[in-house]
Amino acid sequence: DRPFFVQYGDWAFHAIQGDFGLSLKNRRSISAQIGARLPTTIEIGLLTIIFSTLIGVPVGIISAIRPGTWIDGTLRITTIVGISVPNFWVGTLAITLPALWWGWTPLARNYENFIDSPLTNLSIVIWPALVLAIGSAAYVARIVRSSMLETLYSDFTRTARAKGLSERIVVLRHVFRSSMITVLTVIGVQLGAILGGSVIAEQIFAVPGLGLLIFEAIMGIDYTLVLGGMTMFALMFMIVTLAVDLLYTLVDPRIRY
Numbered sequence: 001d002r003p004f005f006v007q008y009g010d011w012a013f014h015a016i017q018g019d020f021g022l023s024l025k026n027r028r029s030i031s032a033q034i035g036a037r038l039p040t041t042i043e044i045g046l047l048t049i050i051f052s053t054l055i056g057v058p059v060g061i062i063s064a065i066r067p068g069t070w071i072d073g074t075l076r077i078t079t080i081v082g083i084s085v086p087n088f089w090v091g092t093l094a095i096t097l098p099a100l101w102w103g104w105t106p107l108a109r110n111y112e113n114f115i116d117s118p119l120t121n122l123s124i125v126i127w128p129a130l131v132l133a134i135g136s137a138a139y140v141a142r143i144v145r146s147s148m149l150e151t152l153y154s155d156f157t158r159t160a161r162a163k164g165l166s167e168r169i170v171v172l173r174h175v176f177r178s179s180m181i182t183v184l185t186v187i188g189v190q191l192g193a194i195l196g197g198s199v200i201a202e203q204i205f206a207v208p209g210l211g212l213l214i215f216e217a218i219m220g221i222d223y224t225l226v227l228g229g230m231t232m233f234a235l236m237f238m239i240v241t242l243a244v245d246l247l248y249t250l251v252d253p254r255i256r257y
Helices: 004-016 030-065 070-084 087-102 118-152 155-162 167-178 180-205 210-219 223-251
Strands: none
Touching: 004 223, 030 070, 030 118, 030 167, 030 180, 030 210, 030 223, 070 118, 087 118, 087 180, 118 155, 118 167, 118 180, 155 167, 167 180, 180 210, 180 223, 210 223
């Protein structure tokens, strides 16, 4: 019975203090529900970024130092496929094909948090992380390749080779390091896609994270819970973006804030 801007102001005032109100469905504290699910989503996000980096960066480097070869062509086609294939389709195949071939499925039937059972937890959350990492790693690989090609034949690279440095040192210490700002930016931006994809990936693999909580809230038309969960996603994205900006100073000493 109050104007919408008054209602929103009241909600924002309490949200800043960590109080997102009560769920419309179960009348439970939204902050408590988010707090219980958030660690799982953070774990999936961190694993996805780690997998994306470990896969995407080497693929991009190999493709960049072998331009025009069959290796480069194969890797470029692979990355295009990785970017094009939807995460939900890959997740569905990851569940159905092992069940059909080996009678086994990676669905989280007995979920355990990391503190109580690290191995059981990792055996469950690793699957949605791998599914989300496919598209992210492919995108990182393409950016690494294009960024390195811009500096691979630059003047300072030729100077490094003229000084007698090995090709390995030239590529990793000079060429790749000069491309790190672009790579860090891409990895940070990819977190948005990872967070959005976690809503579907957690639902497919039945992992009780924040993404699954938001999905259940959407299906149950629980507006207040959806609002609180999306606000937390936005906050996480802002924190990671800030961390990426701060990491720029470590990669390039010329950058100062």
